[in-house]
Amino acid sequence: MVEAKKEDAAPKRSSTTTGNLVAHFYMYENLQPGKTYRLRVAGVSTIGQGKWSATTFSTTTLATPPAKPDAPQVHDIGLFGMRLEWVAPDEHGSSIASYKVRNNFDNTEHALSANEVTLVLRDLNPGECYTFQLCAANQQGWGPWSEESDDAWTLTSIPEVPDPPVVAASSVDWVDLHVPRPFANGAPVVGFLMQYREISMVEKATWGGDQTYPAVEVNMNE
Numbered sequence: 001m002v003e004a005k006k007e008d009a010a011p012k013r014s015s016t017t018t019g020n021l022v023a024h025f026y027m028y029e030n031l032q033p034g035k036t037y038r039l040r041v042a043g044v045s046t047i048g049q050g051k052w053s054a055t056t057f058s059t060t061t062l063a064t065p066p067a068k069p070d071a072p073q074v075h076d077i078g079l080f081g082m083r084l085e086w087v088a089p090d091e092h093g094s095s096i097a098s099y100k101v102r103n104n105f106d107n108t109e110h111a112l113s114a115n116e117v118t119l120v121l122r123d124l125n126p127g128e129c130y131t132f133q134l135c136a137a138n139q140q141g142w143g144p145w146s147e148e149s150d151d152a153w154t155l156t157s158i159p160e161v162p163d164p165p166v167v168a169a170s171s172v173d174w175v176d177l178h179v180p181r182p183f184a185n186g187a188p189v190v191g192f193l194m195q196y197r198e199i200s201m202v203e204k205a206t207w208g209g210d211q212t213y214p215a216v217e218v219n220m221n222e
Contacts, residue, residue: 034063034093063093066136066143072101072119074132074152079185081122082152086134088117094138102133104148127156127186156186165194181215189215 031037038055069089076083088096099112101119105128110119124130131148162182169176181189191214195207 031061032090032092033061034091036060061093063138063140065141066091066096066138068144069134069136069146071146071149072132072134074130074149077152077154079126079155079157080124081120082124082130082154084119084121084132084149086117086146089136089143091136091138092140092143094140096136096138098137100135100137100142102135102145104131104133105129124154125186126154126184129153154186158187159184159189179213191215 028039036058037060038058040055041053043050067090070087072084072086074082074084084101086099096114098114099116101110101112102108103110103121105124110121112119130152131150132152133148134146136143160183163180165177165179167175168178177194179192179194191212194211194213196209197207198205
């Protein structure tokens with residue numbers, strides 16, 4: 001019997017005969033990369049197990065790129081941004097040197113140092129769905145990408161203040177206005193509310209005459 005200090009190790013074996021001695025050769029599999037082990041052996045006969053041998057000298061498996069990390073977690077969602085956090089994956093025998101975070105909305109990537117386990121994103125679009133992935137690198141190279149994070153929707157809000165309407169034409173009892181569409185903040189602009197105020201040298205009139213109009217796109221070049 002051969003025993004390693006780590007569990008889930010599966011030996012392979014072969015043997016050769018030299019004189020009256022039989023030398024057995026075992027290959028342990030499913031060990032972890034970049035880990036240090038000692039091994040020992042005990043003989044097993046038809047009536048039971050013998051005593052354990054002294055251990056081998058310490059031996060270290062080769063390092064590989066980092067393990068696949070868990071998906072980043074999303075916090076503090078706002079209109080234009082959010083904050084990501086993650087846990088470092090198993091480094092597989094070589095210290096993690098850097099991270100990459102992929103924004104799957106537009107496939108942009110953010111490079112971060114090994115000490116950074118959080119990322120604040122700004123300049124996102126309101127009312128959009130975002131997912132993210134993470135991978136880590138060490139001296140052996142880049143590890144695999146994580147699974148996608150849970151869907152994260154940025155918030156929505158009322159439209160921003162529009163630019164002033166432009167008078168295109170007027171007649172006896174109407175005024176033709178060109179109205180620029182304001183930034184929607186994630187919720188589509190479906191219409192406009194308009195008011196007027198009569199200008200008088202005598203007194204300052206109040207705003208009124210509310211009229212609503214659907215938001216219809218007009219090609220100004222036609």
